[in-house]
Amino acid sequence: MSANKTDETTAQQYDSYPDPDxxxxxxxxxxxxVxxxxxxxxxxxxxxxxxxxxPETTLLVEEVDNE
Known part of the structure; x- marks a missing residue:
């Protein structure tokens, strides 16, 4: 049950950010x-x-189109 609460907290943390790859x-x-x-x-x-x-050290990685 603790893992589910952690997953929910992590998901909420990224709600305001763009969807990285x-x-x-x-x-x-x-x-x-880093x-x-x-x-x-x-x-x-x-x-x-x-x-x-x-809050923690995190990199957001996105694919870019270089055409």
């Missing part, structure tokens, strides 16, 4: 790791990342 959650990790993952994802011509002001 992927959400990458980081636990307690150094900022350097930046490395962000830079690696953005090295692709088809991906864009953003770090919206969410």
């Amino acid at each position: 992927a959400i990458v959650h980081f636990g307690n990790v150094p900022e350097a790791l 930046e490395l993952v962000k830079e690696t994802l953005e090295s692709s011509e088809n991906l864009s990342t953003s770090r919206d002001p969410l």
Whole structure:
């Protein structure tokens, strides 16, 4: 029952944000790791990342159309 409550809280957290293609959650990790993952994802011509002001360290990843 605790997992369902956690899932509901997480879903409510993202209600006000656009619908990303992927959400990458980081636990307690150094900022350097987050930046490395962000830079690696953005090295692709088809991906864009953003770090919206969410309570935990999170990257929102979206596919971009580069035509």
